[in-house]
Amino acid sequence: MNVMASQPSKTDSVVGAQGLGKTFGGGAVVALEDASFDIRPGSFVSLVGPSGCGKSTLLRLIAGLIERTSGNLQVHGKEVTDPRTDVGMMFQKATLLDWRTAVENVLLPTEVSRAVTKEDQKNAAELLRMVGLKDFLFAFPSQLSGGMQQRVALARLLQTGADVLLLDEPFGALDEFTRERLNVELMRIVKEVQATTLFVTHNIAEAIFLADQVFVMTPRPGRIAKIVDVPFDRPRPLSIQTSPEFNTLVAEVRDILGEDH
Numbered sequence: 001m002n003v004m005a006s007q008p009s010k011t012d013s014v015v016g017a018q019g020l021g022k023t024f025g026g027g028a029v030v031a032l033e034d035a036s037f038d039i040r041p042g043s044f045v046s047l048v049g050p051s052g053c054g055k056s057t058l059l060r061l062i063a064g065l066i067e068r069t070s071g072n073l074q075v076h077g078k079e080v081t082d083p084r085t086d087v088g089m090m091f092q093k094a095t096l097l098d099w100r101t102a103v104e105n106v107l108l109p110t111e112v113s114r115a116v117t118k119e120d121q122k123n124a125a126e127l128l129r130m131v132g133l134k135d136f137l138f139a140f141p142s143q144l145s146g147g148m149q150q151r152v153a154l155a156r157l158l159q160t161g162a163d164v165l166l167l168d169e170p171f172g173a174l175d176e177f178t179r180e181r182l183n184v185e186l187m188r189i190v191k192e193v194q195a196t197t198l199f200v201t202h203n204i205a206e207a208i209f210l211a212d213q214v215f216v217m218t219p220r221p222g223r224i225a226k227i228v229d230v231p232f233d234r235p236r237p238l239s240i241q242t243s244p245e246f247n248t249l250v251a252e253v254r255d256i257l258g259e260d261h
């Protein structure tokens with residue numbers, strides 16, 4: 001038997017991990033243990049699990065912000081050793097600069113690395129249109145709602161040209177209604193820019209609604225307990241959440257999380 005043929009193919013993987021682990025405090029805290037997966041180009045992965053199960057740790061490892069303790073991790077086939085320009089992160093707080101307009105905030109990462117061109121300005125305006133802010137290009141953060149500020153942060157992330165997006169509870173601080181709308185738009189946008197996306201959430205239905213695959217994580221030590229495939233095409237309507245198939249998946253994930261959720 002050809003042993004290699006039974007291994008998962010790495011060639012079609014944007015983010016790949018084999019036995020990935022991270023401890024803190026000289027091994028006292030096992031934040032992530034033995035994570036193995038391959039994430040396909042353009043796919044959407046949700047990480048769901050209770051507080052402290054290693055979701056943010058996994059994203060920070062992929063972003064190259066922290067060093068792994070064990071195992072291997074590749075992005076676009078290259079071992080992760082440092083922060084990379086093809087991977088970008090977004091957090092619960094937009095962290096916009098108050099004294100800069102929306103378009104100036106979107107241009108900030110470019111400005112930090114080189115001189116801004118007319119083309120960059122055009123691209124920034126286009127991205128703000130894509131996230132639904134065409135009438136707010138010159139608005140300051142104080143003139144924008146929380147949801148609008150997160151839209152600017154998403155445009156800023158896309159402006160960097162990163163094609164692996166790591167979103168750490170990006171809409172977690174927003175009200176339910178705004179969050180649902182942004183989820184629908186996020187699904188459209190990541191498809192349009194063909195990004196590969198990892199999305200952290202505590203919300204099981206949100207995790208399933210958005211994703212092709214849900215990494216269900218459990219704490220102590222942080223592990224990927226199961227990777228659940230979501231069989232619906234993307235983008236998909238909010239109404240899918242009322243289907244029996246969707247609710248079967250919710251029950252399956254809840255079952256894996258058990259008492260932890």
Ligand SMILES: Nc1ncnc2c1ncn2[C@@H]1O[C@H](COP(=O)(O)OP(=O)(O)OP(=O)(O)O)[C@@H](O)[C@H]1O
Pocket residue numbers: 024025029030031049050051052053054055056057058222
């Ligand atoms: N810099 C650090 N130093 C020490 N321990 C850390 C550090 N970062 C994370 N940890 C620990 O690692 C574990 C996993 O943390 P992590 O932030 O990845 O969890 P999480 O699933 O993202 O949690 P939450 O949902 O609350 O954000 C926790 O026990 C946490 O206390």
